[in-house]
Amino acid sequence: KQEVTQIPAALSVPEGENLVLNCSFTDSAIYNLQWFRQDPGKGLTSLLLIQSSQREQTSGRLNASLDKSSGRSTLYIAASQPGDSATYLCAVRRGYGQNFVFGPGTRLSVLP
């Protein structure tokens, strides 16, 4: 059974810092991995999707990497801003047409 963990559980940084969020999964046989952002009381915003054959994806200040063999992914946020404050969820899918398995999330606070 796939299990996804995320470290740290919470993170508080001053504005402008670069930071890394970590995600680990126990079964390396994944179809893809996706990073989401969730604001309090809200739904999910998709940030980056990495297919199993890819090593990384970039969008603006965000960069996500995937090391499938070791069961790890990182989300790098450059020059953090207060607007980045949210919970970041990592999720993996085992196959085409299958559901996501979510990690517990990292709660990020960026202080002005």
Next chain:
Amino acid sequence: GAVVSQHPSRVICKSGTSVKIECRSLDFQATTMFWYRQFPKQSLMLMATSNEGSKATYEQGVEKDKFLINHASLTLSTLTVTSAHPEDSSFYICSASLERGIFLAGDTQYFGPGTRLTVL
């Protein structure tokens, strides 16, 4: 991009009543839809997989007689929480799978905005 809607966005009901939540894919047909729930300060957990025209598949520990799922068309799945109790209070999110074929662009799942259920 593809859009998935949920209705209602928020519902408050009395204990013992039933609540229906709709999940619609607005601009694509979804053979498969998934229902997740999220308790406060916890992550999303899969409740069930809904396939158009067939019975839903429920995860272990989810009561199928309590959480009724109907996927009557390729654009609509409904989740009915029957005889709701305060412990059913949660955030319910659906996702719809846009499938392009396993040998083409694969499939992408789009999430609805969620429904917050509060049972008094």
